[in-house]
Amino acid sequence: xxxxxxxxxxxxxxxxxxxxxxxxxxxxxxxxxxxxxxxxxxxxxxxxxxxxxxxxxxxxxxxxxxxxxxxxxxxxxxxxxxxxxxxxxxxxxxxxxxxxxxxxxxxxxxxxxxxxxxxxxxxxxxxxxxxxx
Numbered sequence: 001x002x003x004x005x006x007x008x009x010x011x012x013x014x015x016x017x018x019x020x021x022x023x024x025x026x027x028x029x030x031x032x033x034x035x036x037x038x039x040x041x042x043x044x045x046x047x048x049x050x051x052x053x054x055x056x057x058x059x060x061x062x063x064x065x066x067x068x069x070x071x072x073x074x075x076x077x078x079x080x081x082x083x084x085x086x087x088x089x090x091x092x093x094x095x096x097x098x099x100x101x102x103x104x105x106x107x108x109x110x111x112x113x114x115x116x117x118x119x120x121x122x123x124x125x126x127x128x129x130x131x132x133x
Contacts, residue, residue: 032126039122047111058104065097 068090075086 031129035126035129036122039118039125043114043118047114051107051111054100054104054107058100061093061097061100065093068093 068086072086072090075083077083
């Protein structure tokens with residue numbers, strides 16, 4: 001009978017310890033989720049929203065270039081004035097497209113390179129917060 005009391009007491013302590021451990025694990029998971037969500041949301045706002053704006057501008061200038069190329073292919077070569085105007089418009093639109101494309105690609109590269117660092121920084125912050133708890 002005495003052995004049963006010792007075993008029961010020991011098992012109760014193990015169960016209590018495991019319950020506490022489970023509570024700490026749940027708290028840790030909640031903190032990790034909250035911190036990662038906040039940091040990744042901030043990253044999205046800082047990096048991806050301006051990138052979407054640049055993409056919209058890129059799509060618009062791409063459509064403009066397509067339209068000018070189409071107009072250029074349809075202009076009569078005998079009309080010198082109209083031909084010169086469309087050639088100048090094509091040159092300007094092509095130049096704008098090239099600059100916009102470079103800007104868009106540059107922003108994509110920057111976001112890609114920041115992504116890994118942002119995620120690792122968020123994880124580092126989570127572990128730093130866990131150390132203080």
